Amino acid sequence: MRSVSTNTDHAAQCASRRGLRREATRQLVGLLSLGAGMALLGCTPNLAPESEELDDVHPQTMFDRLVKKDLVRDCGVCHAIAQGSVMPFLTMGQEYQAITAYKGGAFLTDPVIQSLLLQKGQHAGPPLAPVQADAVKAWLEAEVATRPGMNKSGLMPTVPLQDGEFNMSFETIAPVLDPLANLTFSLKEEGNRIFRVSQLKLTAGPGTGIRLKHPRFYFLSAKGTSLDPADTLVSVDLTVAAGKTATVGGGTVLLTQAPETNRARIGIAFELLERVNPMGMMELKCKAFNLFNPPVKNELQPCAQSCHAPGRNNTANGAFNMEASLSSDEKTLQQFCLNTLGRVDRAAPRNSILIKQITPAAQGGTPNHPYKQGDANALARFTNAVDAWAKGEK
Numbered sequence: 001m002r003s004v005s006t007n008t009d010h011a012a013q014c015a016s017r018r019g020l021r022r023e024a025t026r027q028l029v030g031l032l033s034l035g036a037g038m039a040l041l042g043c044t045p046n047l048a049p050e051s052e053e054l055d056d057v058h059p060q061t062m063f064d065r066l067v068k069k070d071l072v073r074d075c076g077v078c079h080a081i082a083q084g085s086v087m088p089f090l091t092m093g094q095e096y097q098a099i100t101a102y103k104g105g106a107f108l109t110d111p112v113i114q115s116l117l118l119q120k121g122q123h124a125g126p127p128l129a130p131v132q133a134d135a136v137k138a139w140l141e142a143e144v145a146t147r148p149g150m151n152k153s154g155l156m157p158t159v160p161l162q163d164g165e166f167n168m169s170f171e172t173i174a175p176v177l178d179p180l181a182n183l184t185f186s187l188k189e190e191g192n193r194i195f196r197v198s199q200l201k202l203t204a205g206p207g208t209g210i211r212l213k214h215p216r217f218y219f220l221s222a223k224g225t226s227l228d229p230a231d232t233l234v235s236v237d238l239t240v241a242a243g244k245t246a247t248v249g250g251g252t253v254l255l256t257q258a259p260e261t262n263r264a265r266i267g268i269a270f271e272l273l274e275r276v277n278p279m280g281m282m283e284l285k286c287k288a289f290n291l292f293n294p295p296v297k298n299e300l301q302p303c304a305q306s307c308h309a310p311g312r313n314n315t316a317n318g319a320f321n322m323e324a325s326l327s328s329d330e331k332t333l334q335q336f337c338l339n340t341l342g343r344v345d346r347a348a349p350r351n352s353i354l355i356k357q358i359t360p361a362a363q364g365g366t367p368n369h370p371y372k373q374g375d376a377n378a379l380a381r382f383t384n385a386v387d388a389w390a391k392g393e394k
């Protein structure tokens, strides 16, 4: 990956990876129909845009790129508007929102094969062609796997299946849990379709203890989702007290049947994930807010302006939505401070995932983050700001 030198370049990089100029991003995002979207969103230069190898298997991206065009063409004539008592589920310009929210998520069944969208068949409209049905099924599987529900990890972000250090924040399922809670692990490819997860740890935030039962990895690719067949953590029942970190199971899981694609992601589902002994109505707040805002917050603004905000890049936004960095509302910024703190190692701030993601791998950074800060001064400025703030939060 090209390394770049300034924050402005950072923004331009994310936008240009999608073939969009930064200024144009906002206006265009809403207009991307599949045909144009395939070309414009072709993030990865070495992949043909029509390739099945989606570089981003975020459910919304899968919908936009694999499913939407066909549904709009073959079903949209009727289903963009109500059909008798059947409410519209392909509302023009809001197809994704409409189809996922239809009858309170009625199409998102588990198992997916029971979805009425796949089962409808010939009616006043045509049945889905087999190849369309496969694409719809793969998209629905990703959708269902990453939503809260039975045996689900809720909206915990998935991560790319590749070597690296990862941090899954519970922020998106707060307040169910705690924005400072997270699950961390390393991933290393050991052979064809074999990956080793190691140092799998659960950290509970200061607000509540957490109990988790039977965590299970699942794979996500453009072809659908599948559970890790080995299921080695089946007997794990772990409770971690507020503010503590514990290793999950033996801390290691061998994933043996990764999808045959280098564009897959993994997520974790749980049989049970719940709060234990929450600290009452204690209001969580950053202690050293003045060391976060403005110094750290300002450094994160270009990240929000490039990739890490809704409508910019689904994967980056799913991993860490930084849109709040652009706000001037005190409460919003306080919450953002907490959410950011969830990506900081307060015991060893320079080891924080927040810093490692943009640090070049050769200098101890993660191998997996697509953007690296190539300007040593800018990196030092960021690292020092995070370090000073994290010390204040101890």
Ligand code: HEC
Pocket (backbone or CB within 6 Å): 071, 074, 075, 076, 077, 078, 079, 083, 084, 086, 116, 117, 120, 123, 124, 125, 126, 127, 128
């Ligand atoms: C010519 C108009 C027309 C087209 C085109 C059409 N439909 Fe329909 N669809 C209807 C009508 C009318 C109904 C309501 C009556 C019924 O359920 O059969 C309906 C109902 C449905 C329902 C049931 C919704 C519910 O909550 O009961 C689904 C699912 C559905 N259509 C899927 C599709 C899909 C997928 C396509 C494209 C492959 C499609 N339709 C194309 C007219 C159409």
